[in-house]
Each structure stands twice: as structure tokens, then as C-alpha cells.
């Protein structure tokens with residue numbers, strides 16, 4: 221009884237109610253954010269270690285809230301996912317990324333493919349392929365300029381559904397990247413089941429390259445594994461020249477990270493592409 225009493229008491233500590241309240245307040249702001257036009261997209265370059273050129277960009281959402289200032293996607297994307305607000309936000313991200321591709325095309329910039337992160341709910345929706353196809357047609361942009369990033373946990377939720385959606389997207393000419401590779405529970409099974417084009421080595425393995433020989437062994441193996449499966453291998457979170465040189469010497473294909481460039485606002489991203 222004493223134990224139970226303590227647990228009940230804990231439910232009503234001011235700290236917890238404040239936390240719950242903060243969540244509600246954030247949720248309310250998030251609910252308003254789309255119509256208030258508080259979101260923007262930044263673009264982080266992907267650098268090819270053989271051609272020494274920028275060959276892609278990852279679109280990353282940014283939120284400046286009227287009430288809370290800048291909130292990181294690591295904080296609000298999970299909340300958006302739980303509440304279902306991600307459906308609207310995800311559509312906005314896809315549409316905005318494609319609008320930017322179109323804008324860059326019109327400005328005769330050298331355009332590289334733009335990778336968009338998909339959330340679990342977005343991926344579960346039955347009309348995802350149709351939505352994307354309609355968007356590409358509406359804006360008349362080539363599917364080769366759009367890439368999609370999914371995570372293992374998204375892919376594993378319903379393996380058969382995932383395989384068929386990925387096949388349909390690839391049939392359109394859209395490239396698929398497996399994000400945060402190596403952090404899930406079934407990374408190898410994911411490689412076995414899913415049709416993929418790219419593997420993104422999670423930044424947790426890249427952080428201590430050139431310092432930690434275990435991470436080096438893991439990254440070496442992922443590169444070999446990816447190449448054995450004919451996939452383009454991307455290292456995420458590259459922050460130093462030493463890491464970049466190491467990855468290049470190991471035959472990694474692409475690198476992304478602060479050492480190459482932080483995520484850039486649209487006009488700066490356009491300048492980097494040339």
C-alpha cells in the first residue's frame with residue numbers, strides 16, 4: 221500500500237504536471253505552426269569522395285515558433301508523429317522540397333537530387349506513392365531529383381507493405397536511402413528485405429573514427445557490406461578532416477556533416493550547387 225501510495229503521489233508532483241503542461245503548450249503551438257508558416261527547410265550538402273563535388277542535398281525541417289523560438293526537429297517530429305500532425309507537416313515538407321527543386325530548375329542552377337525524410341505515419345499512408353507522383357507531375361520535375369530517406373524502424377513496421385511501396389517508388393525513378401543505418405535491431409534483415417539505393421551510416425559510428433578502432437572496424441564492414449549489395453554508402457556526421465580522409469581511404473562514397481557544410485538556407489544551398 222505504501223508503494224502504491226508513493227506512485228500515486230508521484231503522478232501529481234509539480235514537476236511532472238509542468239512537463240505534461242509544457243507538452244500540451246508545445247502541441248498547441250505545433251498545431252498552429254503550419255498556418256502561421258513557421259516552418260522552413262534547410263539543405264545539407266552531400267559530398268562525393270571520388271569526384272570531390274556536391275552530389276546531393278538532404279532537406280531538414282526547421283521550426284521557429286512564435287511562442288518558443290527555435291525548436292529542434294528531434295523534439296517536435298516525435299510529438300508530431302504521436303499527434304498525427306506529421307501528416308500535414310510531411311506533406312508540407314514534400315511539397316516545399318519539390319517547389320524548391322522547381323525554383324532551382326528555373327534559375328538554371330546545377331541541380332542535385334534532394335533527399336526528403338519520411339516519417340512512420342507518412343509511410344503507412346496508402347496514398348504516399350500517388351501523392352508523390354501527383355506532386356512530380358504537377359510541378360513537372362524529374363523523379364531523379366527526389367530521394368527519400370526511411371529508417372529501419374519505419375521499414376520494419378510492415379515488411380510487405382514497405383517492400384511494395386519502395387518498389388513502386390523506385391519504378392518511378394526515385395532513389396531510396398536507409399537512414400541511421402546500424403542503430404536498429406534488425407539492420408541486416410532490413411538489407412535482406414528492402415530494395416534500397418543508399419546506406420547512410422549513422423553518425424554515432426562516425427563520431428569517433430580515427431580515435432576508436434572498434435568504430436573503425438564497424439564502419440569498414442558497413443562500407444564493404446553496402447558495396448557488396450551495390451549500394452551507395454554515405455557517412456553522416458562527418459565533423460573533421462581526419463574523419464573525411466579516413467572515409468575516403470576506405471572507399472566510402474559520400475560524406476555529409478558539419479566539416480563539409482552545416483544545413484543551409486535555400487539561397488545558400490542554391491549557391492553551393494553552382
Ligand code: C2E
Nearest residue numbers: 280281293294297313337338339457458459476477478479
Ligand atoms: P537525420 O535524418 O539523421 O538528420 C541528420 C541530423 O544530423 C540533422 O539534425 C543534421 O542537422 C545533423 N547533422 C548533420 N551533420 C552533422 C554533424 O557533423 N554533426 C552533428 N552532431 N550533427 C550533424 P536535425 O536537422 O536537427 O534533424 C534531426 C532529426 O529530425 C533528423 O535526423 C530526422 O530524423 C528528423 N527530421 C529532420 N527533418 C525532418 C523532416 O523534414 N521530416 C521528418 N520526418 N523528419 C525530419
Ligand code: CA
Nearest residue numbers: 278337369399
Ligand atoms: Ca535523414
Ligand code: CA
Nearest residue numbers: 399400420456
Ligand atoms: Ca541520419
Ligand code: CA
Nearest residue numbers: 371399400422
Ligand atoms: Ca536520426
